[in-house]
Amino acid sequence: MKNGGMAMISKMDIYNMIPAQYIPRTIFVKNDETADQALERVLNSGIAFPFIAKPDIGMKAFGVEKIHNKVEFQKYVKWSPSHFLVQEFVPFQKEVGVFYVRKPGEAKGKITGVVSKEFLSVTGDGKSTLLQLIKSNPRSHFQLKVLKQKFGDQLNNVLPLGKEFVLVPYGSHTRGAKFVDICHLINADLNNTINEVCTQMSGFYYGRLDVLCNTFEELCIGEKFSIIEINGAGGEATHIYDPKHSLFWAWREVARHWNHLCEISILNYKQGHSYLSFRDGRTMLKESGALQSRLKVV
Incomplete structure (x- = not known):
């Protein structure tokens, strides 16, 4: 994504960029709302129990919980250190991470990595x-x-x-999920499906889409899938975490993706988008560390 300044990015702002047909129904809850007020809005929107609650600004699936009833929701509201989101529960059983790269000015991008996530069980x-x-x-x-x-x-x-x-039931490495590299399954249909989504998002050229689906085959042809997360410039090509890969192989993949990011940043700079300063980058890093310490599992 283009440089958006020094503030960490709101997930709700990202969801607002994605065409509605590709995401779960989502409600933004302010940290000054009472549990009763928030729950009334959630239920009136058509979202029913069980649903997912997650921090609006978060990482590594910290603070993501499946909420089954009013008592659990009240507990979550009491715990939440900041604004959070409520999303309808998507019953698909498979989660896939797809990394996408497109240079500014190109009509079509490419998939540079795909990972299948096995939930901790x-x-x-x-x-x-x-x-x-x-x-x-x-x-x-x-x-x-x-x-x-x-x-x-x-x-x-x-x-x-x-x-x-x-x-x-969350595809996060830090919460026990196993990541399996399935880059060998990348095909033209998957490229077309992901490109169709990403080219509708203004300013999105680089990042990972975390997608729920019934089967990988249905995702490839664009049927029955839901995007639950998009990570931009800070996103990782998570297929590097497959246990079969060596550390040196993973470093090469990181370098490869950073090279893509560098090329995109240079092109964006030429179009008038400024680089993130060292000072702002350091501030974001500190904010990230502070946030991670607050977002403990409920």
Whole structure:
């Protein structure tokens, strides 16, 4: 995206850039609204329980929660340190991250990376409790403190043989999701679908779209998908986090994408868009660190 100044970007401002047919129904909630006022607006908009609540300015899925009832919503409002969004729950089971690059002046961009996100889950063996299954997997064990807060006594239940239990239904690396590089599946249909979305967004040339869909094949042909997040210049090409890749391979991918970003920035500068100053960049970095410390999981 073009340089928007030193302030961190509001997710609502980004959603307003995206054609409405591609995103979930979304309501902006100010931090001075009471839970009753906000919930009345949410329900009147046609959004029903369960729905998703997320910080308006956030990162790494911190503070993103599925809200099932009024009590949970009241708890979220009490916790929220700032403005937040309420989104209708999208029941699609697959999340994909698609990185897109287009130079200013080009009619069509290209996809430079695709990642499939496997939500943090455990599978029952008919003997072990949820707690034991969580502890047996390093990826879920790392999330144990948060999972104890979320599930409480439910962790003592024995999961039936073969039954999968999703612990964290969000495609965030920091919340336990596994990222799988599926760049080999990039095809002309997917390029056309993503390009159709991105060229309708004024000033968007570089970034990652996080998309929910039923199947990857349906996403490719533009059917049954919903964009739940777009990250611009600060977005990562998250296929680098596939465990099969080496650190040196990931560094090369980062450098490749930064080269794209540099080329786009130079072209934007020639069209009159200023660079972010070192001072403003440092300020954003400090704001980001402060925000991350506040956005603890509910």
